[in-house]
Amino acid sequence: MELMPAENSAVKGEKYLIFTILDSLYTMPSRFIGEIALFDAVYPLPLLPDYVLGIINRYSTPYALIDIGMLLQKKAAKRAKVLALKEHLDRAAILIDDVVDIVDVAPEELIRIEQEGSGDLTDVIESSFKWNGSDVFVLDIRQILARAVNELGN
Amino acid sequence: MRFFLCAFESMYVGIPVDTVDSLMVYGKEAGALILRDKSSADIYFSLPLFFGARREALRHGIILKGSAGADGRHVLLVPVVEREEDIPEEEIHTMPGILADIGRVSFISGIRFTDSAMTLFIDPAKFINNILSENPDALQGTHKGKE
Numbered sequence: 001m002e003l004m005p006a007e008n009s010a011v012k013g014e015k016y017l018i019f020t021i022l023d024s025l026y027t028m029p030s031r032f033i034g035e036i037a038l039f040d041a042v043y044p045l046p047l048l049p050d051y052v053l054g055i056i057n058r059y060s061t062p063y064a065l066i067d068i069g070m071l072l073q074k075k076a077a078k079r080a081k082v083l084a085l086k087e088h089l090d091r092a093a094i095l096i097d098d099v100v101d102i103v104d105v106a107p108e109e110l111i112r113i114e115q116e117g118s119g120d121l122t123d124v125i126e127s128s129f130k131w132n133g134s135d136v137f138v139l140d141i142r143q144i145l146a147r148a149v150n151e152l153g154n
Numbered sequence: 155m156r157f158f159l160c161a162f163e164s165m166y167v168g169i170p171v172d173t174v175d176s177l178m179v180y181g182k183e184a185g186a187l188i189l190r191d192k193s194s195a196d197i198y199f200s201l202p203l204f205f206g207a208r209r210e211a212l213r214h215g216i217i218l219k220g221s222a223g224a225d226g227r228h229v230l231l232v233p234v235v236e237r238e239e240d241i242p243e244e245e246i247h248t249m250p251g252i253l254a255d256i257g258r259v260s261f262i263s264g265i266r267f268t269d270s271a272m273t274l275f276i277d278p279a280k281f282i283n284n285i286l287s288e289n290p291d292a293l294q295g296t297h298k299g300k301e
Contacts, residue, residue, distance in 0.1 A: 043165060043272050046205060047258040047288070055250075055265060055272065062265040062272075064250040091250035148252045 013106035020097040025136040160232035166273040178215040195226030
């Protein structure tokens with residue numbers, strides 16, 4: 001499923017794709033998302049943190065596969081679908097259970113999440129908003145990638 | 155660029171031909187990730203054990219160039235060297251950004267997918283530096299001598 005970037009974000013805020021991981025609601029701006037596909041296979045590599053599962057094949061191009069469930073909840077996510085990021089961010093993808101909705105979110109609806117300290121898990125969640133009475137957590141994908149690079153380098 | 159393609163359980167590992175001195179028949183299981191042959195001082199590295207593959211017979215050893223000398227030769231042990239192949243550079247992708255240029259996996263110089271098989275291309279010199287720095291006590295194992 002190809003996702004189009006938000007073209008009219010100035011009017012109603014920004015488009016966010018809401019998805020589930022281990023039954024929790026997460027989201028990120030749809031402009032960061034390249035594609036959603038069914039999980040097929042992952043090729044593990046040695047010496048990676050447990051939330052970097054290895055390499056997946058996206059049209060013959062290697063993408064690193066990240067398990068947000070393992071990163072945030074220390075529990076492996078279901079291997080149901082993969083959400084591939086736009087290539088300009090990085091050739092990386094995350095495991096998700098399923099897509100729930102695409103919504104427009106105005107900046108004033110976003111509730112910033114206070115960082116409790118460097119390296120704390122809250123640093124990969126930048127904000128949240130209410131959707132159908134539930135909290136949806138906005139993943140800071142750049143911070144997740146930076147965190148992986150940091151941990152791999154040590 | 156020419157590579158020796160070594161078949162593993164679920165992937166291939168490509169070793170640049172120009173880094174290889176010669177191939178040898180090995181024909182045993184590796185008991186450890188790194189073994190030193192006491193008589194020759196050669197050091198053997200088991201690639202399947204490194205990549206977490208199941209224990210299997212290692213039919214071939216790849217003797218690396220520039221590794222002969224008082225410290226012994228460096229030999230990469232693989233299940234089988236299946237073939238030698240010329241692979242165009244444009245078919246080899248770099249590692250994704252979060253995995254590239256990171257010390258621990260920087261020995262992987264590229265990746266290629268064909269049908270459902272993945273080939274990891276490795277830089278043997280970086281691989282050996284990496285594996286020795288990750289396993290500083292590993293050279294205590296001994297090897298019973300070549301067959």
